[in-house]
Amino acid sequence: MTILIVGGSGFLGSELVRQARAAGHTTVATYTTKAGTASPSAWRPLDLRDAGSLDAIMAEVNPRVVINASSGRADWAVTAQGPLQLAMVAAKRATRLVHMSTDAVFSGAGRVHYDESCLPDPITPYGAAKAAAETGVLAVHPKAAVVRTSLIIGHGRSVHERLVHQLAAGTVDGALFTDDIRCPVHVSDLAAAVLELALSSAAGIHHAAGADALSRHELGLLIARRDGLDNSRLPTGLRAESTVPGALDVRLDSQTTQGSLHTPLRGAREFLHLREDGRPGQRG
Ligand SMILES: NC(=O)C1=CN([C@@H]2O[C@H](COP(=O)(O)OP(=O)(O)OC[C@H]3O[C@@H](n4cnc5c(N)ncnc54)[C@H](OP(=O)(O)O)[C@@H]3O)[C@@H](O)[C@H]2O)C=CC1
Numbered sequence: 560m561t562i563l564i565v566g567g568s569g570f571l572g573s574e575l576v577r578q579a580r581a582a583g584h585t586t587v588a589t590y591t592t593k594a595g596t597a598s599p600s601a602w603r604p605l606d607l608r609d610a611g612s613l614d615a616i617m618a619e620v621n622p623r624v625v626i627n628a629s630s631g632r633a634d635w636a637v638t639a640q641g642p643l644q645l646a647m648v649a650a651k652r653a654t655r656l657v658h659m660s661t662d663a664v665f666s667g668a669g670r671v672h673y674d675e676s677c678l679p680d681p682i683t684p685y686g687a688a689k690a691a692a693e694t695g696v697l698a699v700h701p702k703a704a705v706v707r708t709s710l711i712i713g714h715g716r717s718v719h720e721r722l723v724h725q726l727a728a729g730t731v732d733g734a735l736f737t738d739d740i741r742c743p744v745h746v747s748d749l750a751a752a753v754l755e756l757a758l759s760s761a762a763g764i765h766h767a768a769g770a771d772a773l774s775r776h777e778l779g780l781l782i783a784r785r786d787g788l789d790n791s792r793l794p795t796g797l798r799a800e801s802t803v804p805g806a807l808d809v810r811l812d813s814q815t816t817q818g819s820l821h822t823p824l825r826g827a828r829e830f831l832h833l834r835e836d837g838r839p840g841q842r843g
């Protein structure tokens with residue numbers, strides 16, 4: 560089967576490419592600035608803001624499935640309008656579409672547990688752009704699957720793991736918040752779950768986050784322990800007292816989606832475990 564991975568040079572995109580290739584799929588991956596380190600069948604440059612290029616790539620590659628793992632942060636044209644453009648082309652061509660979204664569509668105000676039935680109430684420009692994309696994608700392509708996830712962790716390569724290393728080394732100023740609660744997921748679990756959904760006919764909103772809720776500081780401690788860093792060098796702080804905008808406590812409840820998947824979505828305590836002899840585990 561031919562799978563097109565938009566944002567294939569990114570962190571999640573690279574793992575999607577690796578797993579799709581390992582499963583024997585013809586995999587075409589896109590980048591905007593530089594081809595990634597994964598080895599798809601082919602790389603194509605693509606900027607989602609360029610509708611002409613999007614049409615041309617979809618026509619040339621003619622994928623059975625397209626997965627949108629791109630990220631444009633709070634840039635409305637990339638994050639809100641780009642996915643809508645992609646969904647319109649995919650719907651016109653009757654191509655299966657899976658679109659990645661985020662727990663940042665939620666505010667954490669009034670509740671902390673969010674299942675697939677909860678309506679977005681974003682409080683940041685990024686969350687608003689992602690929420691707009693979800694609504695637009697499903698309006699023009701009702702058979703698409705939208706997959707919300709949380710902090711993506713794995714192999715030491717995520718931005719979140721890098722921040723822990725930088726803080727421990729004292730090369731950046733900052734703190735790990737003790738009041739910022741999320742449900743981190745392992746990039747390998749997430750990619751496997753997304754591919755499983757991509758190969759199914761599941762439509763609508765899905766939650767694919769890890770099973771454990773923990774603070775950014777607790778997550779930092781687990782990463783530090785796994786990587787043999789000095790825990791005491793990780794500064795703590797409160798998001799509520801910082802200038803960083805965003806929700807405090809947002810826990811994606813993924814039980815409904817998990818119930819439809821073979822892929823387990825492990826909690827961070829499980830995938831960042833120590834070996835039984837107490838020495839740091841392998842980079843998970
Ligand atoms: N990382 C996380 O913790 C979380 C991520 N998510 C979501 O998961 C998805 C994957 O995130 P992640 O792997 O971290 O993303 P990355 O930032 O690692 O990768 C982003 C990808 O998008 C591509 N891209 C950037 N701009 C454009 C554009 N204008 N048109 C097309 N492609 C573009 C990049 O290309 P290039 O590298 O060439 O610039 C890259 O391939 C995103 O949708 C994100 O919102 C959700 C929750 C948490």
Ligand SMILES: Cc1cn([C@H]2C[C@H](O)[C@@H](COP(=O)(O)OP(=O)(O)O[C@H]3O[C@@H](C)C(=O)[C@@H](O)[C@H]3O)O2)c(=O)[nH]c1=O
Binds near residue numbers: 660736
């Ligand atoms: C939570 C936290 C953030 N920060 C800093 C670093 C970080 O880049 C910046 C903004 O933090 P945020 O939590 O808002 O965002 P960030 O850490 O970039 O993580 C986000 O990634 C995107 C892709 C998502 O979809 C979101 O769900 C979220 O996981 O603040 C700290 O220094 N310490 C902390 O404890």
